Amino acid sequence: MAYGGLIRLSNVLWSYSRQSGAGIALGLRHTKTVSPVQDSLQGYRHIFSAAALGVENYEENREKVLLQFQNIQDKFRQQMHEILQSETKAMIFTEDFKNAIHLAECKDEDMSLVVGMAKRFNSQHGGLRFGVYVFGPVVMRMFHYLNQPEYMLQALRSKELEGFFDQIISYQLAMDLLFKHGMYQEVIDVFEELQEKRLNGIKYPKNCLTLSLAACYKINTIESYHKMLEFFEGSQEYGTHLTARHISFSSALSLNQGFPHISLEILSKATNVRLLSIMNLKVLSLAELNRVEDVLPILRSLLRVDLPDTHPRGGSQMIFETTVKKVEQAVNETGNKELIAEYSHIAKGLQGNGFISVKTLDDFICAPIEQLPSKNPKFSIDRDRAMLAASFNQNSRSQRRRKSGGRPGLMDME
Template sequence: MNIIMKTVSRNYNVGLSPIRNIHITKVQYLYSQSALGVDSYLNTRKKIKEQFAQFSENFKTKMNDFVQNPNHMIFTEDLKNMVHMAEPSDLNVMLEMIKKFNTQKTEFRFGSFVFGPVVMRMFYFLDAPLEAIKSFEDPANDGFYDQLITYQILLDLLYNHAMYEEMYKIFAKIQERQVNMTKYPKYPVVLVLAACYKQNSVQSYEYAKKLWNEMMQVGSIPLRRACTLMAALALKNNEPHVALECVALQTPHYLTIRNIKVMALSKIERIDDALPILRGVLDVDSPKMEKHTFFEETISIVKEAVNKSNNKDYAKEFTDVEKALRDRGLVDSQTLDKLVTSEIILSPKVKNPVRGMPRMPFGQRQKTRNMS
């Protein structure tokens, strides 16, 4: 609810109408609004709404007439303004405007404005997953939404609504289109694996494993969050050996990787390999004084494995390491589940751009680092 109220408050603060459907259930966002470009959409929306403050209704009425009249065209500026002014009651008109804009003759269209991401941010802001799917799947809109960031925004919107089956169907269409010559786009893959993790059914786990195996066979390198989601899902399904393979190329420097490795090794009774990882953080000398911690649940899993082994040497070493970890405050109550589904914030790397220099398109300037 804190996330929801923060979003609603921010929308009111910028002079906008609140999102159409406020979820009263606990909604978990995967990508932050800034990562999806929604914040920049809101800024532009605010400016255009102020610009059209006195005659927005007249403009909307005119656009409705243009949609109905085959003799009128929808120009780039018309669609751009409407996308930033639309309210929930305008969604049907928007669907028709998008279709007409994409299918009308283009010999007079000299601009190269890419609408897919902006329109999808509008659907995201208006909390309209069904309309977003309808527009995305409409054959009349062929090519309109073929941008990787657009796929990411759509899948994230569906994830927010726990529309996991719809996510799998959309991802299949994304793979067929192979934008930028990729069948496994990194951020959409993260979202689909997050859906599998949340759904956690026999079918979703098999789907995730099939997808993962296909990626490995073609040499596709997944993001770290994709690795941790797949590994955590494998642990949920009592396949620690799969979890280990998913994080095999990752280093224990990262919190999620470190805990997953120890959990998985303990579950396959490789205690002699798990204990050195536990002990290893005691020797970390970080200049930033960062604590390399373990989850309480990780310690419990190791303890259970040690007790089950009936090995006195393991028991003594574990007791000593656990005491040292707790004495140094290196055991916390955070859980793997909470961490792998935590919000992802992607920060663009900007190196002192020249003053007055136009900003690059979102897809080009989002050279990001996964913060999971």
């Protein structure tokens, strides 16, 4: 569907539902209605793991610096405060700034010290970006580790720090921290600010787009739904590769807002329809549209254990319990005894063969994304340099942990 097509179709469906009083299949659900994919919003979560964001690297380096300064932390802080208060505008040296960032604690004095040093460091280099240590990401990792979203936002929008955080990973860290604290509108606002900057010439950075769509999904209002459509279709027009996570958040929000038609249109963009989230969302969307005849073959296909990628031990083909309940409701509403009997037979087979998961779709699509290793060594090196700029000691335990196994089953949810 061409750019703007989803928005036009959505507006038509919305207008129709308002005029006809259509039910759940076409009309807008109240935001507080509990739907198969709607989150309770209890307990905020990261979208990206600490390892993927480089926060684990920061933590390791922090432990080393704390050990080095275990008896002289207060003296060091006093010296740095004196430098900032000096009328001679004394320089902030790279190593001092590194140490201050890794010694910082969750208190106003330390936050003010680091931000003050950042402003001095930024001004003394006159906007130079080559040959200068890139501190933006490591300062953001400090904010992330210490859970300081308010200080982070102030620093990100400070005119005195213009250009300091001009790295996509810095914005990703900022947005992930805001998401963790349930500051979903701020996530969207920061993404739109990033779009205006066009860092590296990119308008829709993949990981930041993921966070913005996740924020729209969490807000779960008609306004956030339309904002999602704007981001989704804009990224398509721009040529951004849409991941399963992009599609899942957008489809789930459409479904929560009572637009299963739009949900199906969005799901049609998926390159692999057998992915866990994509398959469950398709089943839910079809059930909402009372297209039971189209749902049952999908469920029946899960029982074909002769296909390797459909076996539950492979971890990819499961049906969520909430999805099953929605299908059961739709089947019973048909009153068709043959369909009800066929569904009952399939449901017993799914239950008996362990294909029904007690987890929710929300749990799955909001699970933290791990940083996955690339098969291309050169790309892996370039990616690590971009993702972990301003972090030292690359041989971290987080990398060793990923090599030893990492979190399974999230490759399709990048």
